Amino acid sequence: MHSMELLARLGASLLRTPAVIALYRHLVLSHRPWTRCFGLCVLAVVYGLRTARQFSNRRLKLTALAALVFTQAALSLLPKSLLAPAAGCIALVAATALACIAGFQPEDGIGHRCGVKGFNGRLCENTIEAAVELAERDLREGPLPGFPYLEFDVQETADGELVVFHDALLSGAFPIDGCNAALAEQLVQAAGVPFNSLTLQHLSLAQLQSLHLAGRRGLHVPTLNQLLEACVAAGLRRTLAVEVKLLSTDAARQRLIDTVGGYLDAQAPRLSSDPVAVRHRCKQLGWAGIIAFPHLFAASFGEYGTPEWRRWAHKFKQSGIPATGMGQKLRMLWNHPAGPKTIHFWAPTFKWGISMANIADMQRPAELISYPQQLAITATGLIWSRFSTQITPVNYNLLAVNAFMAVTGIYQLQRKIRHDMELKEAAGAAAGGA
Structure with a gap:
């Protein structure tokens, strides 16, 4: 097969739209070096824009822009050399890899939601059972790969208690048939809203723990204290990433700081003396840290730079608790297991x-x-x-x-x-x- 025909087939298999395929055939496959470089430059823009669209969210706009600038610079520096296509393609791969890596969230890994996602498997997310099994596996099988920390979500109930639960609505975690049927009806009558509109802010801790997760009798939403105590009893040797979903009262915010701070005071000496634990500790979060998406962090602790934000930031610092919004990507990108270093x-x-x-x-x-x-x-x-x-x-x-x-x-x-x-x-x- 002729090399130009092979290139044409390769381009047709990689590029989907007719316009881009035509661009590839008429520019990249041109016998003129400058035309080929211009074609690669245009395709770099197309690839970059597609990457930005594919991974589109507010945390990637700066990354996508930087990738495009790097791509154009690499293609324009060596226009007459065979290194130009190589440099351009290196930039394209780097742009895609950066976009993929920057999409990494702090909760990524097998520790996300205590090691389980959803309520349909053998274990349910954000439960004591899931956290204990993961901690015991980590001890038994050696340091598990892809386990930077144990992550779970914290919200506040109507009576100000801190519980470990992810969703805004209860309906996805609690089917209203079986053992939940009668309880669900009572809660709907008490709250005055349909069950599929119930949130944690409608229920007290006692009401919430009367419901059975996934319709499994005896399985309940744990409190933050209950989960931390179970982690200690299981010998967990990983960082804790406490993701804040919504805290409405100052009392709950202070209780979060006191609870996580108490965990650090009690467990940091033990963990710091464990060489395996120290080697796999998440540097950004220490032994336990607070994380949240920027808009959720602002809803709970105030907009960045406001007096309320400064007050709670000072309290976190005083307690030695790292607190970070998930929008802070550059450091995470650099320290990512597949990052640029x-x-x-x-x-x-x-x-x-x-x-x-x-x-x-x-x-x-x-x-x-x-x-x-x-x-x-x-x-x-x-x-x-x-x-x-x-x-x-x-x-x-x-x-x-x-x-x-x-x-x-x-x-x-x-x-x-x-x-x-x-x-x-x-x-x-x-x-x-x-």
Whole structure:
């Protein structure tokens, strides 16, 4: 297959819309170097905008903008060199990786909602049973991967108690049939609103704990104190990430600070003496910290910079409790397990640049292809593809990039071998004719 035809097929498989495919064929596949660079530059913008749209939320706008600027700079610095396509593609991969990584939330990992999401499995989210099982697994099986901290959600009930519950409405966690039927009817009558509109702010702690989570008799929403006591009893050696959903009263806010501060005073010495716990502690949150989305943090503790915000920030600082809004992404991005300072980020980026440079070389005459170079590219791609499946967690991005690099190397070797065979056949025919 001709190299230009291969590139055309590759472009058609990667680019979906007819307009972008036409752009790829007329600009990127042009025989003019400047036109190819311009085409790559335009595609960089398209990819960047698509990435921004795909991961669209208020926390990624700055990241998407920075990625686009980096992409354009990389493409414009080396317009006449074969390194230009490689630099441009490196920038594109970096932009996509940055967007994916920046989408990482503090609650990501197997510790999110005490290790379970939803109410349909064997365990239910934000329950003592789920937290204890995860803590015991971590002790029994060694430090579990993807477990930066145990995260759970805290809200306030109508009588000011702190409970561990995620949703704004109760209807998703409590079916109104079976053991909840009679209780649900009583609560609806007392609150004067339909059950599917009930929130924690309508119920006291006693009323809330009279309901059975997921319709399972004996399974109730725990209080913050109950969950913390269970974590201590289970020997939890991970950071606690306490996500605030809604606290309406100063008494509840102060109780949160006192409760988490008391946990830190009691458990920090034990955890700090455990080398395994220290090695896996979340640096941003210490042994226990408060997290919240910016708008939820503002609803509970005041808008950023206001006197109310300063008052509660001072109380958090006095108690030694880290408190952060999830909008603070740059530090999290830098410290992410697959962030810019790790091989998980840069290895796929550089390998993709090599692959794109090799594709650009497909337009060069076959006699200029180097056997050692292409053998090295092929072997590196195959070896690293295997390595990518052995590490924990499996780096699928690294696997895909190295497999693709191996494919480009194999194709170039095939071009070189076929060219050499044609030369031998031509020489043999010439010798026979003589």
